[in-house]
Amino acid sequence: MDFGVRSQPVSARDAVYAQLREQILKLELPPGTPLSENETSVLFGVSRTPVRESFLRLAQEGLVQVLPQRGTFVSLIDTALVEEARFMREQLERAVIRLACGEFPQEALTRLEMNIRQQEVCIEAQDDKSMFELDESFHRILFDGCGKRNIWAVMQQMNAHLNRSRMLRLVDDHNWAHLYEQHRLMLEAVKAKDGAGAERLMTEHLSLNIADQALLKEKYPNYYK
Amino acid sequence: MDFGVRSQPVSARDAVYAQLREQILKLELPPGTPLSENETSVLFGVSRTPVRESFLRLAQEGLVQVLPQRGTFVSLIDTALVEEARFMREQLERAVIRLACGEFPQEALTRLEMNIRQQEVCIEAQDDKSMFELDESFHRILFDGCGKRNIWAVMQQMNAHLNRSRMLRLVDDHNWAHLYEQHRLMLEAVKAKDGAGAERLMTEHLSLNIADQALLKEKYPNYYK
DNA sequence: ACTACCATACTACCATACAAGTATGGTAGC
DNA sequence: GCTACCATACTTGTATGGTAGTATGGTAGT
Incomplete structure (x- = not known):
């Protein structure tokens, strides 16, 4: 069956x-x-x-x-493309989380809660792979809850490049605890309908991605254009 | 050769x-x-x-x-998809025109000026087809000047749906003069480096697109999902 | 030793043949 | 007249053969 x-x-x-x-x-x-x-x-x-x-x-x-x-x-990783992807993602994620602070279905809120709990488990178990996926899910649920799943889909196209860069970074440094904490605070802000605070948290959260692009390019020169 | x-x-x-x-x-x-x-x-x-x-x-x-x-x-036109496309475009265009108010290459500025002049000609000649393309170009130049041409490219993917809706509207109502005026004001704002003003103009400008989505769906029911 | 050349073994692109699933119109049976 | 069924003519999915262009390694000539 x-x-x-x-x-x-x-x-x-x-x-x-x-x-x-x-x-x-x-x-x-x-x-x-x-x-x-x-x-x-x-x-x-x-x-x-x-x-x-x-x-x-x-x-x-x-x-x-x-x-x-x-x-x-x-394809080689194109740093310009990675930065564009980060910029694009920042704008859209900020707009969406602000929307979420206005109106957000209970069902999606529950999924966010569940996601957060799962993150806690994965951090203890040091399960990087699952953690990466939960991170993605957290953001996708936000878009979903705001009825913006198609935006998420096209964004994923550019995100592919950003994610390869993130993946390189993860080899050295995980730092999941910090990301988890930010996720938790964002969820709090959404529940409190604190749009400005949520936007600020999101901006901070996403700025981590780009931190040391230049360092990575030095460390893995033949992966970059 | x-x-x-x-x-x-x-x-x-x-x-x-x-x-x-x-x-x-x-x-x-x-x-x-x-x-x-x-x-x-x-x-x-x-x-x-x-x-x-x-x-x-x-x-x-x-x-x-x-x-x-x-x-x-x-594909049938999906109103939800059209609205998502409009939302996405608004966020990105606002962010980009604000960037343009900070730093913008002279070369791109010149292309914008040229574009505006061409719009004037096309309005007098009532050349709808060219006008549509100039409208597109105006916005593309903004992205180009800010080094965000890849964002423009992926945005075009969703824009395809929005544009079919716009195309339906144009059958009845052209209203190019209004759009031209907004383009002109946006260019002025960029030159004056008035970020807030430029953003406001852009928001207004793009909100025109969505005006009567419901009416169109009534008028051309078998084009819509 | 060095250079120019060429055979060879790739590559992606396109054309075509076959396979498998679906819509449809006609027909047999009721 | 109505319904159930089936042959047939579609559809897209997959496999394979052939073509033209490119990279490469070996060789002949200098």
């Missing part, structure tokens, strides 16, 4: 796309890695067509670069 | 994509129109492959909807 855990029968194309995207974001496929349609197709056990289509989709999102008749490569 | 007017040899895929996109945005292919991979391929004189790939790209941008084994259709 199908319990509806996956509403779509997942095409080969989507499966390949999803897996490649994840590997690129997690830096398992580091920037600059060449990707071959042929190799990938035998790896996934499908033909070149779905592989090619997934490459095109990744290219549109800027995660890979397709050079006609030469090859396809995982 | 190649004067470099086109840096890329334009693949068949990109040609098909660009033309379909324009026809969809200009409502020459109205919402709901079925698109056949086969028909389109003979129409453009290419095989199904590049057509299919262009369909996939349009689908990712939400301009067409692909129903596996059933067909591909030009």
Whole structure:
């Protein structure tokens, strides 16, 4: 019986796309890695067509670069793009959390509470992977609750670049406790409907991401453009 | 000799994509129109492959909807999506024009001046098509001047939906004179480095877009979801 | 030793064939 | 006349062959 855990029968194309995207974001496929349609197709056990289509989709999102008749490569991290992504995210997150302070469905509020609790558990367990996902979820729930899930979706496109940079940072420094505390305070502000305070917290929260972009570029020079 | 007017040899895929996109945005292919991979391929004189790939790209941008084994259709206009697009654009345009009031390259300022002059000409000539493009250019130049062209690019993705709605409105009412006046005032504000004033003008300017979404939905019910 | 050249082995792009699912119109049975 | 069914003609998804352009390593000539 199908319990509806996956509403779509997942095409080969989507499966390949999803897996490649994840590997690129997690830096398992580091920037600059060449990707071959042929190799990938035998790896996934499908033909070149779905592989090619997934490459095109990744290219549109800027995660890979397709050079006609030469090859396809995982994109190098573009610092300018990362900063633009951060800027964009800051503007939208601020606007959304201010909205959330005005009107916010109870259901979404509950999900935020649950998310926070889960963060506590993951910090104790030092589960970085889950923590990263919970961080993402926290912000997505805010957008969801404000009826702005499409904005979240297109933002994710630029976020992909920002996230690769964040991922590099996490190798050295986790600092989840600090991020957790900020999440907690933001939730408090939303519940107290303190728009100005929430905006300020969000700005602070997101400014952490960009802190030492230049240092990273020095440390991992061949990952950057 | 190649004067470099086109840096890329334009693949068949990109040609098909660009033309379909324009026809969809200009409502020459109205919402709901079925698109056949086969028909389109003979129409453009290419095989199904590049057509299919262009369909996939349009689908990712939400301009067409692909129903596996059933067909591909030009997406209906989603009012919720239009409102999200407007909201997103407002936040980003406000932030950018405020930036522009702080620091803005002379070269971009000159392009804005030129753009304004061209608008004057087009209004006299009642050239709607050019006016629409100049309107777009005006805002793009602002993003460009602030080094935010990638943000503009991803924003265009959601803007596609907003623009179809705007296009419907233009059938009845042009009102270019008003928009021109607002553009002119915004340029003045940027030159005077009046951030607060520029933001206010921009908010006003963009709020026009959404005015009578409900009316449009009543007038063209089968274009909307 | 160094350079120019060329065969070779890649690459992505496009065309085409086949597979699998869906809508539809006609027909047999009631 | 009405309904259930099925052949058929669609649709998109996938596989594969062929083409043109590019990078590369080896070789002949200097």
